[in-house]
Amino acid sequence: MPRRKHTTPPDAADAGPSFEDALAGLEEIVETMEHGQLPLEDLVANYEQGSSLLKHCEGILTAARGRIELITLRNQNQPPSPATPAGDPPATLAAEPTEDVANDDDDIRLF
Secondary structure: OOOOOOOHHHHHHHHHHHHHHHHHHHHHHHHHHHHHHOOHHHHHHHHHHHHHHHHHHHHHHHHHEEEHHHHHHHHHHHOOOOOOOOOOOOOOOOOOOOOOOHHOOOOOOOO
């Protein structure tokens, strides 16, 4: 199957570069600042541009995190699938202990 092309929605055209482009630009700025012999004015300009790119990347990550949380909440609110009847406990829960619990007065119980 051919890969989907990433297109920019019309209203997102003013939003700035994609996350990948901004991250690549940020990496390039860091590389230049670490290894280049730049005048102070260029270092300050690069720092300013890098700071802007970092803020842009953080905004994109925050939006993505919010979307993932929304999807997760939506999936948690869906009814159980037909393969797992609603009355059956999930397979990941351990069976109740069969030992006599009355003799465990010295133990701390979390659940």
